[in-house]
Amino acid sequence: MTRRPIIAGNWKMHLTVAEGLALASEIRNRCARFRGVDVVVAPGAASLYPICQRLADSPIGVAAQNCHHAAQGAYTGELSPVQLADVGCGYVIVGHSERRQLFGETDEGVGKKARALHDHGLTPIVCVGETLVERDAGRTLEVVLRQLDAALGSLRPEEIAASVVAYEPVWAIGTGRTATPAQAQEIHAALRTRLVALAGETVAQKVRIQYGGSVKPDNIRDLMSQPDIDGALVGGASLTADSFTRIVAFENEDA
Numbered sequence: 001m002t003r004r005p006i007i008a009g010n011w012k013m014h015l016t017v018a019e020g021l022a023l024a025s026e027i028r029n030r031c032a033r034f035r036g037v038d039v040v041v042a043p044g045a046a047s048l049y050p051i052c053q054r055l056a057d058s059p060i061g062v063a064a065q066n067c068h069h070a071a072q073g074a075y076t077g078e079l080s081p082v083q084l085a086d087v088g089c090g091y092v093i094v095g096h097s098e099r100r101q102l103f104g105e106t107d108e109g110v111g112k113k114a115r116a117l118h119d120h121g122l123t124p125i126v127c128v129g130e131t132l133v134e135r136d137a138g139r140t141l142e143v144v145l146r147q148l149d150a151a152l153g154s155l156r157p158e159e160i161a162a163s164v165v166a167y168e169p170v171w172a173i174g175t176g177r178t179a180t181p182a183q184a185q186e187i188h189a190a191l192r193t194r195l196v197a198l199a200g201e202t203v204a205q206k207v208r209i210q211y212g213g214s215v216k217p218d219n220i221r222d223l224m225s226q227p228d229i230d231g232a233l234v235g236g237a238s239l240t241a242d243s244f245t246r247i248v249a250f251e252n253e254d255a
């Protein structure tokens with residue numbers, strides 16, 4: 001089974017609407033020709049609508065960086081899956097470590113969001129990852145498998161198959177310190193084994209597992225050469241069209 005690679009750019013809390021539109025246009029113009037890979041950008045909430053409009057006729061997907069699990073309600077400051085689908089998003093990142101660490105997001109909450117996203121036809125990009133303290137204590141697998149179970153536990157097998165998982169070791173995010181391809185592969189393989197237990201071999205072989213954490217043009221190829229690494233969730237290097245395009249073009253020498 002060959003899984004179609006998926007490269008997503010997480011813009012976090014960067015860029016104005018005008019800057020985001022310019023970057024989105026450039027990414028569309030430069031990345032649309034790479035037909036063998038799914039490309040997704042995740043702008044800040046204020047830019048989602050204009051960027052979805054700008055990319056509507058292109059193969060580039062748009063992700064929100066978070067959502068609430070309810071379809072609507074008195075939840076000041078939140079955005080629902082219904083609203084995100086309405087503006088044109090196809091994906092939502094859930095459980096990013098910054099949300100877990102800085103905004104108190106829990107495993108249970110991530111699971112509710114993943115459930116709600118599938119209910120409304122959106123694809124969750126479910127982030128899991130250990131801190132340095134957890135890694136040094138030998139708890140990496142315990143942590144990421146617990147996060148995976150909680151995120152996907154309420155999904156049907158076909159929903160699991162359509163979900164994207166992102167393994168992002170917290171110590172590698174924004175630090176310039178990437179997991180080695182072998183370190184990442186070890187965890188990706190363990191995640192896939194857990195997916196077999198959750199949903200069976202056929203489903204597990206369909207799930208795309210991205211690596212995230214200081215992915216750059218010069219390390220993407222080695223990461224992507226690993227059998228269970230199916231893409232990347234890119235932060236800092238997604239903020240210029242040049243570096244993001246070079247990551248998307250990881251298989252093409254001429255990019």
Ligand code: PGA
Pocket residue numbers: 010168172173174175176212213214215233234235236237
């Ligand atoms: P980074 O961020 O590429 O800047 O390390 C990755 C992420 O947080 O998704």
